[in-house]
Amino acid sequence: MGKNNLKAWLYLLPAILFLGAFMVYPLIDVLIYSAEEGYNSASQTYFGVGLYNYSYVLHDPYFLQAVKNTFILVIITVPLSTGFALLISLALNSIKWLRNLFQTIYFLPYVTNTLAVGLVFMILFKKNAYTDGLVNLMLRLFGAGPVDFIDGPYAAKMFVLCFYTIWVVLPFKILILTSALASVKQDYYNAARIDATPKWRIFTRITLPMISPMLFYLVITGFIGAFKAYSDAVALFGTDLNAAGMNTIVGYVYDMLYGDSGGFPSYASAAALILFAIVLTITCINLIISKKHVHY
Amino acid sequence: MKVILQNLTKRFPNRNRKIHTEVVAVNDFSFEIPDGKLIGLLGPSGCGKSTTLNLISGLEKPTSGKIFFGEDDVTNLPPERRGVGLVFQNYALYPHLTALQNIMFPLGNLKGDQKLSKEEMVEKAFEAAKLVQIDGLMERKPGEMSGGQQQRVAIARALVKRPRILLLDEPLSNLDARLRLQTREEIKRIQRETGITTVFVTHDQEEAMSISDLIVVMKEGVIQQIGAPQEVYDEPKNLFVAKFLGTPPINVFSGEIRGNRLWIGGEAILSTRPLPDQKVKITIRPEGFLPKEDGALSLDLIGIEVMGRDTTVVSKHPDCENVEIRSIISSETRIDTARSNVRFEIKPHKTFVYDPVTEERIDFLKEEDHG
Numbered sequence: 161m162g163k164n165n166l167k168a169w170l171y172l173l174p175a176i177l178f179l180g181a182f183m184v185y186p187l188i189d190v191l192i193y194s195a196e197e198g199y200n201s202a203s204q205t206y207f208g209v210g211l212y213n214y215s216y217v218l219h220d221p222y223f224l225q226a227v228k229n230t231f232i233l234v235i236i237t238v239p240l241s242t243g244f245a246l247l248i249s250l251a252l253n254s255i256k257w258l259r260n261l262f263q264t265i266y267f268l269p270y271v272t273n274t275l276a277v278g279l280v281f282m283i284l285f286k287k288n289a290y291t292d293g294l295v296n297l298m299l300r301l302f303g304a305g306p307v308d309f310i311d312g313p314y315a316a317k318m319f320v321l322c323f324y325t326i327w328v329v330l331p332f333k334i335l336i337l338t339s340a341l342a343s344v345k346q347d348y349y350n351a352a353r354i355d356a357t358p359k360w361r362i363f364t365r366i367t368l369p370m371i372s373p374m375l376f377y378l379v380i381t382g383f384i385g386a387f388k389a390y391s392d393a394v395a396l397f398g399t400d401l402n403a404a405g406m407n408t409i410v411g412y413v414y415d416m417l418y419g420d421s422g423g424f425p426s427y428a429s430a431a432a433l434i435l436f437a438i439v440l441t442i443t444c445i446n447l448i449i450s451k452k453h454v455h456y
Numbered sequence: 457m458k459v460i461l462q463n464l465t466k467r468f469p470n471r472n473r474k475i476h477t478e479v480v481a482v483n484d485f486s487f488e489i490p491d492g493k494l495i496g497l498l499g500p501s502g503c504g505k506s507t508t509l510n511l512i513s514g515l516e517k518p519t520s521g522k523i524f525f526g527e528d529d530v531t532n533l534p535p536e537r538r539g540v541g542l543v544f545q546n547y548a549l550y551p552h553l554t555a556l557q558n559i560m561f562p563l564g565n566l567k568g569d570q571k572l573s574k575e576e577m578v579e580k581a582f583e584a585a586k587l588v589q590i591d592g593l594m595e596r597k598p599g600e601m602s603g604g605q606q607q608r609v610a611i612a613r614a615l616v617k618r619p620r621i622l623l624l625d626e627p628l629s630n631l632d633a634r635l636r637l638q639t640r641e642e643i644k645r646i647q648r649e650t651g652i653t654t655v656f657v658t659h660d661q662e663e664a665m666s667i668s669d670l671i672v673v674m675k676e677g678v679i680q681q682i683g684a685p686q687e688v689y690d691e692p693k694n695l696f697v698a699k700f701l702g703t704p705p706i707n708v709f710s711g712e713i714r715g716n717r718l719w720i721g722g723e724a725i726l727s728t729r730p731l732p733d734q735k736v737k738i739t740i741r742p743e744g745f746l747p748k749e750d751g752a753l754s755l756d757l758i759g760i761e762v763m764g765r766d767t768t769v770v771s772k773h774p775d776c777e778n779v780e781i782r783s784i785i786s787s788e789t790r791i792d793t794a795r796s797n798v799r800f801e802i803k804p805h806k807t808f809v810y811d812p813v814t815e816e817r818i819d820f821l822k823e824e825d826h827g
Contacts, residue, residue, distance in 0.1 A: 347548035350515055355562035355617065356536035365561070369552040 194429035201425055213430035222402045223431060226412040229393075232318060233325060233408070234386040241326040242378055245333030250363075252334070253341045263338065270331035278395020281324050285309035285396075310397065317397065317406055325392050329385065333378050340374035341367070376450040380443055387439050390414065409435045457526050457620040457653050459489040459512065464521035466507050466677075481507040483677035485521070489655060489670075494647045496668035496685075497657045500700070504677035505657045509623050512655060514538045525620055538621075541614030541652075545626040547606045549598040555609045556581055556594040562617040584616040585609075587646060604635040611643075615650065622647070624656035628663055640667050661701050665689065673697050690805075695815035698739045698808050704768070704782040710775045710812070711738040718809065718820065721775050725752040725802045728809075728820040736818060737810040744806025745769070745783035747791060751799035755781055760791055767791070771798060 193199065194214070198207040217223050252262055269277065284294045287308040296306040307313070309320045344367060352362045368375075390410040393401055401407035402415060409431065416428035464485040467478040481504040489495050497505040510516040512523060514535030522531045530538050549558050559581040563572055572580070585591040588608040598606050607627065614622055627643065628636045644667040647654045658664050664671045665685040673680040673688060673696075681693045692698035698706050709720045714733045717724040725738075745753075747769070755771035758780065762768075767787045770780050783800065785791075791798060809818045 345546075345548070347544050347546060348550065350535075351542070351544060351548040351613075352561075353515070354513060354535050354540060354542045355613075356565045357561075358565065361565065365553075366550060369550075372552075 190429045190432055193425050194433050196426055199424075199426040201423055206426075213426045214434070217427055217430045217434065220427075222407060222415075223409075223412050225402075225405060226407040226409050229318070229321075229406060230387060230389065230408045233322060233389055234383060236322045237325045237329070237386050238379060238382040240322075241329045241333060242375065242382060244326065245330055245337050245378070246375070248330070248334050249337035249341055252338050263334075266334050267331045269328055270335070274328065274391050275395045277328065278324065278392065281320065282310055282396055285320050287312070311404075314405060317404070320396060321393060321406065324396060325386065325389060328392065329382065333382070336374055336378055337371065340371040344370045372454045376446070376454050380446045380450075383442050383446065384439055387435065387442070409438075458491045458524075459621060459653060459655070460522075460524040461485055461487045461489075461508075461512070462522040462524070464508070464511060464523065465519050466504070466511060466516060467519045480677050482511065482518075485677070485679060487672060487679065487682060489653060492651045492653055493669040494644065494667060495653075495655045496664035496671040497655060497674060498661055498664040498671050498700075499659065499674035499680075501659055502676075503674045505659075505674050506625055507677075508674070509542075509625055509655060509657050512621065513540050513542050513623050515542075539617075539619055541617065541619030541622045543607075543610045543614050543622070543624045543627055545629060547598070547610040547630075549606055549609055549613070551598050554595050554597055555585070555590060555601070555612075558598070558609055559584055559594075559612045559616050562613060566617075580616055581612070584612040587615065587649065588612045588642070602635075603631050604639055607631065607639060608642075611646065615646070615652070619652065622650075622652045622654040624654065626657055626659070628658070628660070636663070643667060662703060665701070673700060675700075692808060693817055695737055695739070695810040698810070702741060704742050704784070705778065706739045706741055706808075707781045707783070708777040709738045709740070709773065710777070711736055713809070713818075713820070718807075720753060721773070723753055726804055726807060726820075727822070729822045731818070731820060735812055737812050737815070739808045739810065740783075740802060741806040742768070742782050742784040744803040745785060745800040746803060747785055747789050748799060748801045751801040753800045753802055754797050755800065757791075757793065757796060757798045760793060762787060769798060 195209050195211070196206040197210050197212045200206070248266060252259060252266070255262070285296075286293050287296055287306055287310070292300070292306040293309075295309065299305075299307065307316050309316045348366055348370070349362065352366055357365075388410050389408050393406050393408055393411060397404040397406045400420070401411045402419075407415070413428045413431045413435070416424045416431060464482055465480070466482040467480050470477050470479055483504075485504075485508060497508055499505050507516060511518050514530070514533060514537075518531065522529060524530065525538065550561065553561065556578070560577045563577045563580060566572060582591055582594070585594060588611050590605055590608045590612065593601060593605060593609075596605075598609065601609065607630070611624075611627075624643070628639055631639055640663055643654075643656070656668075668685055670682060671685050671688055672682050675696050681688050681697045683691075688697065689701050692701060695708075699708065711718060711720040711725075712733065712735045713719070713728060713731050716728050716730055718726045718728055718736075718738055720738060753773075755769075755773050758770040758772060760767055760769050765787055766784050767789065769783045769785060769791060771783070772779070772781055804821055807820075809820045810816065811818055
């Protein structure tokens with residue numbers, strides 16, 4: 161028994177060392193940093209221990225703006241992207257002709273570089289001295305005035321960010337949902353057909369419950385992914401997100417560490433832990449809801 | 457409800473698209489299923505029996521031919537308008553619904569003046585559940601039930617909307633041996649109590665023989681023989697049917713007709729009515745052997761298996777296609793196992809003779825032996 165245990169630990173050692181050095185230690189370190197008041201990274205000294213860092217972050221208008229942005233992003237993109245992905249997967253599942261082609265097309269954004277796509281979006285939406293951008297040209301066809309989506313009003317910028325985020329996360333969700341739909345056995349549909357079940361009832365009573373585990377998986381990972389959004393905003397609005405008013409929580413953490421206003425690991429740690437608490441709460445709520453509604 | 461299948465043919469394109477031939481799953485299938493009977497579609501895997509069932513249910517459309525339910529031509533009706541109940545091989549119970557919800561599911565689809573209140577649905581579901589004796593398990597989900605219980609729920613779900621025809625696809629193949637025996641009696645009972653015309657598909661001849669009013673033996677999409685189980689067993693029309701029915705399987709010998717006698721090897725086992733000399737396949741049912749000192753057929757004895765009231769004599773013969781010849785004799789008969797061979801007299805009514813090429817039956821019995 162003892163010998164076997166030793167062996168087991170030996171096998172686990174590489175993973176433990178790796179995780180310990182790169183996950184557990186940094187996590188503990190973040191906790192410590194967040195409690196050290198007035199930490200100076202140059203001299204590595206601090207004045208005392210307390211919750212001042214949290215209080216500072218929570219009163220920082222940039223942080224509050226970042227929280228607001230992140231929440232809007234999460235609330236808009238997670239349901240919309242999941243819904244769109246479900247609709248597109250259902251459509252893909254019901255066509256036979258050119259199905260592989262469409263599947264490939266819908267999957268393409270997944271293998272494209274985020275920053276490159278962001279640049280393309282920026283060019284599409286940006287209005288500058290020389291051109292209003294492609295989107296504005298099209299808007300003009302409908303008689304709407306040119307809007308600067310990149311440097312203009314907050315709603316326009318938020319719209320572009322959400323639009324972009326949805327576009328980026330769709331492929332993965334479509335991939336998961338098409339395979340989930342394909343794994344529902346044909347027998348269930350045949351049985352339902354024999355019993356003259358209307359299409360809508362088949363969808364709500366058979367298809368949805370059958371793919372509900374995958375759907376909830378996507379919602380949970382979608383929430384977590386959207387809360388961690390950062391690169392999308394950078395790709396669209398550049399690195400000075402605070403100035404653009406489009407910062408996210410992760411962006412705020414990054415800026416506190418390395419940005420122009422950076423050099424404050426304690427504030428960054430406090431912000432990161434606040435994000436952690438938010439994500440944890442939301443995920444727990446998700447899991448509680450899913451227990452009630454997800455079958456199996 | 458009587459079901460008439462008229463020249464039903466179903467062709468599938470070959471799955472390998474490079475081969476442009478078609479697979480004929482069901483070939484010119486004509487058969488009238490009498491009202492209120494239990495019909496067994498029997499055949500080896502891939503013989504088209506499930507396709508036939510799917511054609512009746514409407515899940516598949518025939519390439520040609522017609523299907524009538526009573527007087528109605530249902531050939532072009534989609535499955536939902538045919539009013540059939542189908543029990544799937546793997547039951548296809550909705551795993552997220554309880555037994556009650558599963559059984560009620562078809563009732564929830566009723567529209568217009570047929571629409572039922574929740575109470576009526578529950579009542580009807582319990583009625584169907586009582587019939588299959590699972591009314592005590594209505595709150596369980598399929599995952600919490602045994603195979604036999606799931607099977608009953610599936611039958612109840614098929615029965616609850618009072619189908620015109622009940623179809624069962626390999627209903628017993630997922631059950632263990634004991635449950636299978638029990639469930640097949642149940643199916644027979646349920647069919648008798650409801651009087652619904654029932655068609656079931658199986659590859660297990662024992663299953664088909666034991667509960668069907670009529671069996672349809674199929675091979676490669678073509679009907680081989682239709683008849684009451686005993687009738688098909690006693691008078692198999694061709695070599696395939698003879699080989700397919702019966703446990704242990706029938707013993708097949710290469711022999712010949714010469715001088716109005718049946719010959720196996722150098723031994724004349726039976727005399728025949730006047731027939732031209734020819735090579736034939738001689739098949740003898742296991743119960744067609746009568747041990748006798750001066751019997752006509754001599755077999756090399758391998759051993760005997762005593763199983764309660766019967767004794768199986770295991771032997772071999774160079775002209776026999778079977779690896780072992782199994783003959784079932786009364787356990788009172790003593791066989792001397794020390795000897796290397798055993799002699800049998802052959803019962804003419806348990807012996808069938810077939811043309812080795814066409815595999816069609818040759819009637820060899822003399823006038824006085826008939827009847």
